[in-house]
Amino acid sequence: MLLRHELPRRVYDGFGRAAVGLSVFVRPHGVDELQLSLERAANEGLKVAFRGNGRSYGDAALNTGQLIVDMTAMDKVLSWDGETGVIEAEPGLTINQLWQHTLADGWWPPVVPGTSWPTLGGCVAMNIHGKNHYKLGGFGDHVLELDLLTPTGQRLLLSRESNAELFRGVLGGFGMLGCVTRVKMQLKRVHGGRLLVRQWALPTLSHQFDAWEHCQGEDYFVSWTDCLGFGSSQAGRSQMHSARYAQPDQDQEGAVTLHRDAQRLPGSLMGVPAPLVPLVLKVFYSHDLMVRFMNQAKYAASFYSSTAPFFQSHAGFHFLLDQMPGFREAYGAGGFIQFQPFVPREHAQQVFAEIIRVGLRRDLPSYLGVIKRYRPDDFLLSHALDGYSLALDFKVTASNRSALWQTCQELADLVLDAGGKFYPAKDLILRPDQFRRAFGQERITAFRELRKQVDPDRVLRTDLSVRLGIDEPG
Ligand SMILES: Cc1cc2nc3c(=O)[nH]c(=O)nc-3n(C[C@H](O)[C@H](O)[C@H](O)COP(=O)(O)OP(=O)(O)OC[C@H]3O[C@@H](n4cnc5c(N)ncnc54)[C@H](O)[C@@H]3O)c2cc1C
Incomplete structure (x- = not known):
């Protein structure tokens, strides 16, 4: 019997739930089993995509109408x-x-x-x-x-x-x-299980970029950015987070906190019990005004709280979102997209300010804004550059979907004009021409040459690779 008819099928989604696809799937337990599946799929002309835990926001781990190879059983x-x-x-x-x-x-x-x-x-x-x-x-x-x-x-x-x-x-x-x-x-x-974390509020994007100039002294640096505010002057205000590995002489509990029990995520977030967070978020995400109030509370809480360093476990600092399993449901039936432009250092502040302004002007505000800093690297299709990224979460509804895509594509051109890039794990909107501009024709040609060597029959395919035209001439 053909693999296509014999296999179970499932509807898969991207983490943002704005892209879904029905596929047949296999879940190999070892390399031999995996190889057999690939051989049989190739013989039948079935296209193959690998899938990890499906945490990519868009269509990177989807393969509509074709085969998903779920890799989660190979976890030794x-x-x-x-x-x-x-x-x-x-x-x-x-x-x-x-x-x-x-x-x-x-x-x-x-x-x-x-x-x-x-x-x-x-x-x-x-x-x-x-x-x-x-x-x-x-x-x-x-x-x-x-x-x-x-x-x-x-x-x-x-x-x-x-x-x-x-x-x-x-x-x-x-x-x-x-x-x-x-x-x-x-x-x-690491010498201990905890980081020394500092948190403080800054009123504008410009203050924030001044603060970023000092990130090199910190082991970690990230900012939450309010993309709404009450009035445009408040959009761009932020809560900054920096962290350093606590040294043995700074943390008496360093050794004991290496134990996994000390890494347990807190049971509540801003006073709300963790299991209820998605429900509360759903209420706030039902209307832009509610998000404005939520952001106001978050900003005010950090504005009025101490900026003294405090200890936080590694897991607590890094995996805040794991504290609220199911938070993606809070965006409602249409899900959300994450749009994460990477912009060279010299243009980042201006481009990010414009992106936030356009979102507000078109009534398409982002409910989340997170800024991070990068250095360039030499991987072939690298999204890294000497600059910053701004990750934005846009709620998708039946009525805003086409306007949102159009706006994000226009914003993508703005980013590309500034020499920026995008990150396939977070993308659901780029067109092939935008993908080519982001990574450069030379690198895409080199990538295609590699594909010819390892996958001459083009067995590998994802919804992302088709949308970006990876194998299309041009
Ligand atoms: C809440 C949240 C926060 C996040 N934060 C960040 C962040 O801070 N930084 C960041 O960089 N990303 C972040 N991400 C994105 C996430 O790290 C990436 O999308 C990552 O690739 C997801 O891994 P996965 O195992 O779920 O892979 P999937 O999403 O299932 O697949 C991702 C890609 O990997 C390929 N793939 C999977 N397994 C294999 C394999 N064995 N061999 C070859 N290809 C394979 C798939 O074909 C697909 O193209 C975040 C995601 C979420 C949901």
Whole structure:
């Protein structure tokens, strides 16, 4: 029987719930089983997409009408060295499972996203960033080796020395060059389980950019930015967060907090019990005015509170959003899109201010704004640059969907005119011409050459790759 008819099917969504697709799927438990699925799919002309934990916001892990290879069953730690901090694992291991395995020995993943649920395969495929990109780079900067299974059945070892061009392409190549089947990486030594965190409020975007100039002295730096405010002068005000690893002489409880129990996320957020947070958010997200009040309360709380440093667990600092499982439902039936432009340092403030202004003027405000700082790197389709990103969450409804897409595409042109880029894990709106401008024709051609080598029959495909025209001439 054909694989297509014999397999179970499922409706998959992107994390923002604004893109969905029905696919058949397999969930291999090892490389041989995975290879067999790829062979059978190729023989039947079935296109293949790999999927980790589905934490990409848009269509990166969707493959409508085709085959999804769910990698979550391949989640074993293959080796761990508590002396050197080098770990080898299967690609379905999550960041959560990773730190739970290593923190007691004094090692933390050097780069983590804002949720602990992505898999290592997903982190490699998107070359994810954390709140410290300006300091330690992206996930790929800490990867030592990868094993890759190509659709033609080749099993390749990739590193900076072996198959180096493919290594540069797979990191950030959104799963289009083969399946990552093993990840070997270097973790970061930490002396304790806590960070020394500081939080303070700033009234304008300009104050915020002045503060960003001092981020290099901090291990982590990130800002929440109010994209609404009451009156345009308040839009752009922020709550800044900086954090440093607590040194042994600063934290008496450093050693005991390395234990996973000390990393448990708090049971409430701003006084609201965690399980109720999505419900409360749903009420606030029902109307822009309510979001204005919520942002006002958040800003006022930080404006009037102490700016003295306080201890926070690694998990508590990084994975705030994991405290509110189900928060994505708060946006209602249409879901939301995340729009995350990356803009060179010299233009970032002006471009971000304009993006916020346009959202307000067109009645399409972002309910969330998060700014981070980056340094350039040399991965082939890298979203990193010497500059900043502003991550925005736009609620999608049946009535605003087309205006929202049109507005985001116009804003994307503004970003591209300033020499900016985008991040495929967060994208659902870019057109092929915009994708080409973001990454440059030369790099896209080089990426296509790699694809010809490892996937000559174009077996690999995602809804994202089709939308961006990865394999289309031009
Ligand atoms: C609440 C939240 C906060 C986030 N914060 C951040 C952040 O701070 N920084 C950041 O960079 N990202 C962030 N993200 C995005 C997330 O880190 C990325 O989308 C990541 O790729 C998700 O991993 P995943 O395992 O869920 O992969 P999926 O979303 O399932 O897939 C992502 C891509 O990886 C490919 N893929 C998956 N497994 C493999 C494999 N074994 N081999 C080859 N390709 C594979 C897929 O084909 C797809 O293209 C956030 C997401 C959420 C939901």
